[in-house]
Amino acid sequence: MTRTSTLDPRSADASVDVTRVAVSTVIFTLRRLPGADAPRVALPLVRRTRDPHEGQWALPGGWLDVAEGLDAAASRTLAETTGLSPSYLEQLYAFGAVDRSPTRVVSIVYWALIRPDEASDDSVENVQWFDAASLPALAFDHNDIVEYALWRLRNKVGYSRIAHGLLADEFTLAELREVYESILDRRLDPANFRRQVENSGTLIPTDRFRTGSHRPARLYRYNQDVELADRGPLGVRQ
Amino acid sequence: MTRTSTLDPRSADASVDVTRVAVSTVIFTLRRLPGADAPRVALPLVRRTRDPHEGQWALPGGWLDVAEGLDAAASRTLAETTGLSPSYLEQLYAFGAVDRSPTRVVSIVYWALIRPDEASDDSVENVQWFDAASLPALAFDHNDIVEYALWRLRNKVGYSRIAHGLLADEFTLAELREVYESILDRRLDPANFRRQVENSGTLIPTDRFRTGSHRPARLYRYNQDVELADRGPLGVRQ
DNA sequence: CCAAAAGTGTTATGGCTACACCCATGC
DNA sequence: GCATGGGTGTAGCCATAACACTTTTGG
Numbered sequence: 001m002t003r004t005s006t007l008d009p010r011s012a013d014a015s016v017d018v019t020r021v022a023v024s025t026v027i028f029t030l031r032r033l034p035g036a037d038a039p040r041v042a043l044p045l046v047r048r049t050r051d052p053h054e055g056q057w058a059l060p061g062g063w064l065d066v067a068e069g070l071d072a073a074a075s076r077t078l079a080e081t082t083g084l085s086p087s088y089l090e091q092l093y094a095f096g097a098v099d100r101s102p103t104r105v106v107s108i109v110y111w112a113l114i115r116p117d118e119a120s121d122d123s124v125e126n127v128q129w130f131d132a133a134s135l136p137a138l139a140f141d142h143n144d145i146v147e148y149a150l151w152r153l154r155n156k157v158g159y160s161r162i163a164h165g166l167l168a169d170e171f172t173l174a175e176l177r178e179v180y181e182s183i184l185d186r187r188l189d190p191a192n193f194r195r196q197v198e199n200s201g202t203l204i205p206t207d208r209f210r211t212g213s214h215r216p217a218r219l220y221r222y223n224q225d226v227e228l229a230d231r232g233p234l235g236v237r238q
Numbered sequence: 239m240t241r242t243s244t245l246d247p248r249s250a251d252a253s254v255d256v257t258r259v260a261v262s263t264v265i266f267t268l269r270r271l272p273g274a275d276a277p278r279v280a281l282p283l284v285r286r287t288r289d290p291h292e293g294q295w296a297l298p299g300g301w302l303d304v305a306e307g308l309d310a311a312a313s314r315t316l317a318e319t320t321g322l323s324p325s326y327l328e329q330l331y332a333f334g335a336v337d338r339s340p341t342r343v344v345s346i347v348y349w350a351l352i353r354p355d356e357a358s359d360d361s362v363e364n365v366q367w368f369d370a371a372s373l374p375a376l377a378f379d380h381n382d383i384v385e386y387a388l389w390r391l392r393n394k395v396g397y398s399r400i401a402h403g404l405l406a407d408e409f410t411l412a413e414l415r416e417v418y419e420s421i422l423d424r425r426l427d428p429a430n431f432r433r434q435v436e437n438s439g440t441l442i443p444t445d446r447f448r449t450g451s452h453r454p455a456r457l458y459r460y461n462q463d464v465e466l467a468d469r470g471p472l473g474v475r476q
Numbered sequence: 477c478c479a480a481a482a483g484t485g486t487t488a489t490g491g492c493t494a495c496a497c498c499c500a501t502g503c
Numbered sequence: 504g505c506a507t508g509g510g511t512g513t514a515g516c517c518a519t520a521a522c523a524c525t526t527t528t529g530g
Contacts, residue, residue, distance in 0.1 A: 218482085455509060
């Protein structure tokens, strides 16, 4: 492959009048704040160290490499900027307004879920976790993007089983219910929730129990035969 | 704005090692075939006149201009290649597999609906309407893309009111039901369909009736106050 | 024993489905 | 009149919601 340096789409030369393709990801997890009872939706942001919006917080991402697919680019840029590899990753939307950046950038945005234990806090430089409900002013149009991702998350939790992407392998029904309650921001009836999820066939009961408080709760595993979400005819393409 | 000709992303020079951004659209309409009872889902394809897959049928589209948003590019390329302007247009997915084209192309794909009366057949050169259920082998990964768009169409018709995008301003309940039946490929109970759609509050009854066969059927209009589909916090952005 | 969460049972409600039935028009 | 689609009524079914109730642990 020949590559002329001046044509490298990853160069930050603003005088070059081309459209560049970036890939960003909105990663959600649940965080239990010290004083709070219910966990909250949180996401990691990266402090920008370069000119457009330098110093402001932005979604993790990077330029699309000429020799990699979109999904691969999302995974790679995510790992490079935050060190995270999500349990669930799905394309969200392509943002391409002319004025969303000083230079012309089309961003293919992904959204992802990560288990709380995988969200290694206080590790990588320039990365910080924020409460999704109270974000600062982000770089570019990233506030809008997060808002849209949150909408998709709340929507999708209603008709698919993505909530499992926020839990460890084994979990109690109360923990699963807590995930739904945090995302939907309303209480669910424990009795009805149990029956719904039991009848869905997505859970496998184990012989183990979570002890420590009151009556022990049975631990469940996720039934891998049932997909997290119906993505239609799109498989692991890209 | 300065533009170096060799950097023009719209040039078809395959030796230039950059990622170019294209915009394509899957446009659906309903066509009543001569001998058939029920209308069928149909879409227009464009015969390729250039090298990659020359002579094969492909989705209408074109290169993204540096100074236009994604939605605008979809509308423009659609009008340029087919002369159509849809009643409903929504982003579908960004396709960016490395091997989907000889040169690296990321395609932002839209899907659209058009009313049968607007689908001016036999007009534009190199454009032909195909039955969505029996397509030939298309250029690039366009067969997969159409399959995904059909999946989205069938999904979305279940929880939104996009079916109106395939009808004229005034229509009978039987005509609206026929749209649903064609997309979902199954019969719906006329009585239950009537009640469902009446209770949804999306229809405004008029004083006019469709005559010509048997008992006249009341004509309805679409209630503009209710959106065709909930797109979440994304408005008319781009 | 008591508090609290785990887990079960029961009833009401509302939407959907199936289908019987009446209405109005063309022929 | 009669065939046909327009339009209404109704009973069964099933998922959900609300909530009373029992069970099992920690303290």
